[in-house]
Amino acid sequence: MDFDLTDEQRLLKDSVDRLIADAYGDFEKRKRHQSGPGGYSHELWSNFAELGLLALPFPEEEGGIGGGPVETMLVMEAIGRGLVVEPYLDTVVLGGGFLRCGGTAAMRAELMPQIADGTLTLALAQLEPHSRYCLNDVVTTARREGDAFVLNGRKVAVLHGDSAGRLVVSTRTAGARADRHGITLFLLDAAAPGVTRRGMPTQDGLRAADIQLEEVRVPAADILGEVDHGLALLEQVVDIALAALCAEAVGVMEDLQRSTVDYLKTRQQFGVPIGSFQALQHRAADMLVAVEQARSMALYAAMMAEEPDPALRRPALSAAKVQINQSARKVGQEAVQLQGGIAMTFEYKAGHAFKRLAMIEKTFGDTDHHLNAVSEADSLVEAE
Amino acid sequence: MDLRFTPEEIAFRDELRRFFRSEIPAEIRRKVAEGRHLSKEDIVTSQRILHAHGLATPNWPVAWGGKDWSPVQRYIFTEELQRAAVPLPLQFNVFMVGPVIAAFGSEEQKRRFLPATASLDIWWCQGFSEPGAGSDLASLKTRAEKRDGKYVVSGQKAWTTLGQHADWIFCLVRTDREAKKQRGISFLLIDMKSPGITVRPVLTIDGSHEVNEVFFDEVEVPAENLVGEENKGWDYAKFLLANERTGIARIGMSKQRIARAKRLARDTEANGRSLWADPDLRRRVAAIEVELKALEITQMRVVAAQRQRDADKPDPASSILKIKGSELQQATTELLLDIAGPYAQPAPEHEEGRNEPDGDGLDAIAPLYFNARKVSIYGGSNEIQRNIIAKAFLGL
Ligand SMILES: Cc1cc2nc3c(=O)[nH]c(=O)nc-3n(C[C@H](O)[C@H](O)[C@H](O)COP(=O)(O)OP(=O)(O)OC[C@H]3O[C@@H](n4cnc5c(N)ncnc54)[C@H](O)[C@@H]3O)c2cc1C
Numbered sequence: 001m002d003f004d005l006t007d008e009q010r011l012l013k014d015s016v017d018r019l020i021a022d023a024y025g026d027f028e029k030r031k032r033h034q035s036g037p038g039g040y041s042h043e044l045w046s047n048f049a050e051l052g053l054l055a056l057p058f059p060e061e062e063g064g065i066g067g068g069p070v071e072t073m074l075v076m077e078a079i080g081r082g083l084v085v086e087p088y089l090d091t092v093v094l095g096g097g098f099l100r101c102g103g104t105a106a107m108r109a110e111l112m113p114q115i116a117d118g119t120l121t122l123a124l125a126q127l128e129p130h131s132r133y134c135l136n137d138v139v140t141t142a143r144r145e146g147d148a149f150v151l152n153g154r155k156v157a158v159l160h161g162d163s164a165g166r167l168v169v170s171t172r173t174a175g176a177r178a179d180r181h182g183i184t185l186f187l188l189d190a191a192a193p194g195v196t197r198r199g200m201p202t203q204d205g206l207r208a209a210d211i212q213l214e215e216v217r218v219p220a221a222d223i224l225g226e227v228d229h230g231l232a233l234l235e236q237v238v239d240i241a242l243a244a245l246c247a248e249a250v251g252v253m254e255d256l257q258r259s260t261v262d263y264l265k266t267r268q269q270f271g272v273p274i275g276s277f278q279a280l281q282h283r284a285a286d287m288l289v290a291v292e293q294a295r296s297m298a299l300y301a302a303m304m305a306e307e308p309d310p311a312l313r314r315p316a317l318s319a320a321k322v323q324i325n326q327s328a329r330k331v332g333q334e335a336v337q338l339q340g341g342i343a344m345t346f347e348y349k350a351g352h353a354f355k356r357l358a359m360i361e362k363t364f365g366d367t368d369h370h371l372n373a374v375s376e377a378d379s380l381v382e383a384e
Numbered sequence: 385m386d387l388r389f390t391p392e393e394i395a396f397r398d399e400l401r402r403f404f405r406s407e408i409p410a411e412i413r414r415k416v417a418e419g420r421h422l423s424k425e426d427i428v429t430s431q432r433i434l435h436a437h438g439l440a441t442p443n444w445p446v447a448w449g450g451k452d453w454s455p456v457q458r459y460i461f462t463e464e465l466q467r468a469a470v471p472l473p474l475q476f477n478v479f480m481v482g483p484v485i486a487a488f489g490s491e492e493q494k495r496r497f498l499p500a501t502a503s504l505d506i507w508w509c510q511g512f513s514e515p516g517a518g519s520d521l522a523s524l525k526t527r528a529e530k531r532d533g534k535y536v537v538s539g540q541k542a543w544t545t546l547g548q549h550a551d552w553i554f555c556l557v558r559t560d561r562e563a564k565k566q567r568g569i570s571f572l573l574i575d576m577k578s579p580g581i582t583v584r585p586v587l588t589i590d591g592s593h594e595v596n597e598v599f600f601d602e603v604e605v606p607a608e609n610l611v612g613e614e615n616k617g618w619d620y621a622k623f624l625l626a627n628e629r630t631g632i633a634r635i636g637m638s639k640q641r642i643a644r645a646k647r648l649a650r651d652t653e654a655n656g657r658s659l660w661a662d663p664d665l666r667r668r669v670a671a672i673e674v675e676l677k678a679l680e681i682t683q684m685r686v687v688a689a690q691r692q693r694d695a696d697k698p699d700p701a702s703s704i705l706k707i708k709g710s711e712l713q714q715a716t717t718e719l720l721l722d723i724a725g726p727y728a729q730p731a732p733e734h735e736e737g738r739n740e741p742d743g744d745g746l747d748a749i750a751p752l753y754f755n756a757r758k759v760s761i762y763g764g765s766n767e768i769q770r771n772i773i774a775k776a777f778l779g780l
Contacts, residue, residue, distance in 0.1 A: 127726055130653045137655075157729045178656055200732045203750040208730050269520035279767055336757045340518055340765065341543050344588050344758050351589035355754055362726050368664060 003299070005070075012067075013074045015051055023047070024082030027349045030205075033085050038121075038163025039207035040086040048086065049118035057096050058112050069240070069302040073247040077298075080251020083352055085206055087121050087160035093244045095122025097237040098168050098187065102225035107187065111166070123164035123190075125155035125211050126234070133369040135170070135238060136231050137178045140213060142171035142186065149173070149223075151186065151194075151216040159363075161209030162199025164190055169213070174228050185230040188218045204359040205352060235310060239317045242364050243305035246298040246324045249360045253291045253327060256335040256353045260284060263339045280338060287334050294327035315377035318370035325367040328357040387681065389456070397460045404468035407433050417469035417644060418745035419717075419752035421592050424507075424549045430471040431504045440473050441502045445486050448498045455687040463680075466636025467643075476508040476545075477501045479631045480624050481554045484571070488612040488620050497573070511541040511555035511574070511598060512621065518542075519768050521556070522565040522618065526600060528557040528572060535559075535572060535605040537580075540597060543762070547583055547596035550576050560615050571617035573609040580604075588758070590751035628763045629702040633709030635680050641716035642672060648723050648744065659723060672715050679708050700776040703769040710759040710766060717753040724749045 005013065023044050024030055033041035048054050056071055058064020065071070072093060079088055096115060099108055114120035131137035140153025151171055161167065167190050175182030190197065194216035197209045225233040261284055264275030274280055301320035307313035332354040336343040343350040361367070374380065389397065405413075412426045434440040442461055444450035453461070465472070482501050485493055500506040517524040526539025537557055547553065553574050560568030574581075580603035586595045612620055646669065652659040659665060686701045721728055728750045760766045774780040 129727075132652070132654050132725055134655055157726055159729075200730050202729045203731045203754075204729075210730070268516075269518060269523070271520075271523075274519075277767075279770070333757065337760055337765075340761050341513070341758075344761065345595075346587035346589055346591060351754070354757075355589060355750075358721070358750065358753065359729055362721075362728060366722060366725060368662070368722075 005074075009070060009074060012071055013078075016053065016075050016078045019047060019051060020078040020082040020084060024084060030083060030085065030352075034205060038087075038160070039201070040160075040163075042118075045086055045118045045121075048088070049116065052116075053088070054092055054118055055112070055116035056092060057100060058116065059100070062108060062112055063116060064112065069243050069305040072240075072244050073298065073302045076244045076247035077251035077254070080248035080253075080356075081255045083205075083252065083255075083349065083356055087123070087163070089241060089244055089248070090123045090160040090164065091115060091121040094124045094237060094241050095164075095166070095168065097240045098122075098124075098185070098224050098233070101236055101240075102185065102233040103187070104221070106221070107224075111187075114165075120165045121160065121163060122166050122168065123158050123161040123209075125158045125161055125167045125169045127155060127157050129154060129156055133365045134178065135234055136180045136183060138170050138172045138183055139177055140169065140171045142173050142184055142218070144173075145217075147220050149184075149186065149218050149220065151188070151213045151218060153213050155211040155213070157202075158209045158211050159202070160207055161190075161211055162197055162207050166190060167195075167211070168224065170230065170234055180231050182228050183230040183234065184227050185224040185233060186218050187222050187224050188216065192216050192218070202359065204355040232310065235314065238364055239313055240305050242317045242321055243298070243301035245360055245363060246294070246301045246320050249324045249328050249357060250291070250295050250298045252353050252356055252360070253294060253331045256331055256350060256357075257284075257287055257291050259350050259353075260287065260335045260338050263342075267340075283334055283338060287331050290327040290330045294324050294331075297323035311377075312379075315374055315379050318365070318373035318377075319380060321365055321370045322367055322374060325361045325370070328361055332357040389460075393456055393460060396457055397464060400461060400464040401468065403437070403439075404465060404470050407437070408468070408470045412471060413469040416471055417640060418748045419641075419755075420745070420748050421594070422471055427471050427474060428504050428507075431473050434470075434473060435503050440504075441478050441482060443479065444482055444498075444502070448482075448486050448494065449502050455684060458687055459680075459684050463636040463639075466634060467640050469640055472631075474504060474507065474546075475628070475631060476510050476550075476554075477504065477506070479627050480510060481508050481573075483627055484554070484611060484620050484624050487623065488571075490608075492608065493573075493611065506551045507546075507549050509544050509547040509550035509553045509576075509598075511544055511553045513543045514540055515542050519765055521621070521764075522569065524556055524558060524569065526555065526557050527561065528559050528570065528605070530559070530607070533607050535607060535610070537572070537574065537600045537603040537605055540599050542597050543586075544583075544596045544598045545594060547576075547598055548585060548593065552576060553598065554611075556617050556621055559617075563615065566618040568615055569617040569621070570614050571611040571620045572605055573611060574600075574603065574605050578603045578605065588755060590754045592751070592755070594755075625764060626700075626702045629706035629769070630683075630686065632759060632763050633679065633683055633705040634713055635676060635683060635709065638672075638676055638709075638712050638716045641713075641720060642669060642676070645669065645716065645719045645723055648720070651744070652723060652725075665723075669719065672712060672719065675708070675715075676712055679705070679712060682708070700772060703764075703772045703776075706763060707766050707769050710763075713759050714756050717749075717756040720749045721753040728753075 052065050055064040056067040060066040142149040142151045167188050169186045171184050172182055173184040194214045196212040199209045202208045265273055267274050297320040304313055304316035335350050336354050339350055342348050408430050412430055431440055441449050442451035446452050485497055514524050528535040528537045555572045555574055556569050557572050558568050559570040580601040582599040584597045585593050588594050649660040650658055724746045727746045732747055
């Protein structure tokens with residue numbers, strides 16, 4: 001067992017931390033980034049590209065950096081600390097993940113360089129009006145017509161779906177609504193005829209889209225993975241994204257923990273710093289416990305994210321998300337409470353961090369959803 | 385002892401139920417039910433309807449438009465009002481400054497202010513907190529100096545809720561800088577149109593304009609706007625804060641939210657069945673209902689005990705209501721958030737600002753959850769309430 005970073009990983013961490021500190025250290029700057037087209041800073045996105053971050057998970061022989069889950073974790077933690085609004089999770093982790101794990105050679109050759117240089121962003125259009133957290137509950141249809149497929153359906157709350165150049169769309173090509181078999185993934189051009197996107201902000205200051213697909217023709221060459229067997233690929237990439245999301249949440253929590261402790265040390269009431277009240281010291285200590293438990297599970301998630309056997313991988317990622325969600329709720333609420341009125345204001349970072357954590361909880365499965373998965377797998381501690 | 389309602393009380397309840405639902409406009413009640421922000425007009429419209437029927441200020445002395453109701457009737461009134469998602473009468477008027485003026489104000493002040501306060505012809509806001517005086521309210525610095533028969537006020541108030549709509553502000557100001565903290569404070573009524581007052585908006589985390597900073601630069605206030613005696617303001621403030629705390633319990637509102645949560649859960653599909661079929665969710669809701677029932681009875685006990693005490697001496701048990709009531713309100717917004725799940729994420733912009741009702745109102749749920757974090761902070765934070773309990777009840 002070894003928890004130490006390699007020299008290269010430490011270099012990566014330092015440079016990412018520096019980039020995010022420059023771009024987001026002053027919280028006012030976040031508002032400026034949000035006002036860019038698509039709700040993020042394209043200049044900063046180019047900086048990500050220059051540092052190689054947008055090619056991070058791609059194999060070196062295809063022009064990438066060859067980074068794994070630990071490298072992604074380091075980037076995502078920094079993204080969490082800064083409350084970064086750029087579409088890294090969507091484009092690099094999810095989009096890049098689909099290309100890497102299920103893209104054809106032609107797709108990879110064409111699109112990986114475009115992602116790497118910052119010209120192409122991606123989004124996962126998976127959630128439907130009634131699918132909730134179930135990845136195989138898909139009613140959007142794709143019907144075969146010659147060597148193409150025709151897509152119809154509606155996807156909602158597609159993160160960064162309003163600005164993405166291409167969309168990964170889950171569709172049903174066979175079977176009934178929640179069957180595991182019969183799901184096919186497409187990588188479609190967001191500008192294709194029949195695609196209507198309504199962009200909107202999310203509660204935590206990112207962007208999302210409501211996407212209507214009406215008779216959208218997609219060539220069979222744009223299928224990710226295999227026809228009718230898309231679910232395994234979808235689950236594999238969502239698990240990679242879950243690990244990344246866990247790391248992001250840890251970054252957000254770490255920053256909240258820091259700002260809370262700073263406030264306790266500096267805020268004077270009753271003639272003393274409020275951090276001198278033991279009632280608050282214990283609350284801050286419990287926050288730290290929650291952050292560290294979350295960090296441990298984010299590490300576990302990173303270690304298990306590339307495990308090829310889904311029977312081992314899936315419950316592990318679910319376990320991580322349960323811990324992350326529980327810590328996120330506690331740390332978010334406590335950070336606001338202990339910083340009092342100021343944390344209720346839009347100007348102050350802590351409230352936004354609290355909101356981001358609340359939305360991370362609702363991304364790719366809430367606590368109940370993942371607890372069910374852990375308990376069904378029944379594999380963390382074996383019965384006597 | 386009997387905890388059941390009498391037939392008269394049931395008739396009283398049924399009449400209120402009918403009244404609230406038939407008289408208060410449905411669009412306004414819908415906004416309240418979905419936890420959306422109300423416009424000034426919504427609040428005024430609703431309170432004027434209540435007022436026209438003598439129902440805006442039942443908690444006031446009868447001579448000033450109050451009702452000689454039993455504690456149970458009071459309880460039923462508040463509960464039914466909230467269950468019907470009727471906007472609460474403006475708290476600053478009805479539960480804060482009105483009772484203070486009625487109890488401690490001069491006859492002239494009562495005549496001048498109470499009728500207009502009840503009808504909402506005067507909109508009040510609360511100028512207590514300051515940047516440096518939050519939990520430690522008594523350390524407030526805004527000062528009022530007596531000059532030529534007037535008070536001249538300078539300083540800054542923070543967190544002034546709905547101050548952007550206010551005609552008047554009731555303030556705690558320091559009138560004696562030599563005296564011990566609590567001793568040198570007075571309770572002043574200040575016209576918001578006075579020269580020297582500036583109001584600056586502050587957005588809350590849900591992006592709404594709910595609070596303000598109010599700056600006072602040499603603001604002249606006639607001496608007759610002092611309530612009660614100079615340097616006795618802290619006593620009046622304690623009386624007011626206890627009323628505020630009791631009002632924060634909002635049991636009827638929590639019930640309305642639970643009712644809504646159950647309906648949403650029923651209508652939500654999860655893994656091929658209704659979310660309401662999930663036994664864990666149902667147990668969680670039941671647990672909140674149980675705590676709410678206990679709080680409901682505690683609330684009635686506090687109201688009943690209040691009658692046996694001096695009218696101007698509130699029960700420190702209001703701290704229990706504040707702690708538990710705010711926690712349960714937060715629990716209900718958490719419940720709603722968890723039911724809305726991934727559909728709580730989008731924040732579509734509505735044509736007329738963010739208050740346009742839309743479908744199931746899922747877009748308003750996350751902001752409601754965010755905004756509800758304030759209830760354990762304001763009105764004296766829950767930590768401060770625990771300090772009060774430890775000191776006043778437990779002698780620790
Ligand atoms: C949305 C909103 C609306 C408001 N509306 C109004 C209004 O209309 N008028 C008005 O006058 N005020 C209003 N307030 C102000 C409110 O009353 C204060 O925010 C509150 O008193 C807490 O003060 P603070 O924010 O300065 O927090 P702080 O006093 O800095 O407290 C920070 C944390 O320390 C804790 N703490 C402080 N002292 C102790 C102690 N001795 N022991 C243990 N813990 C302690 C607190 O509980 C809190 O968790 C409003 C506040 C908010 C958020």
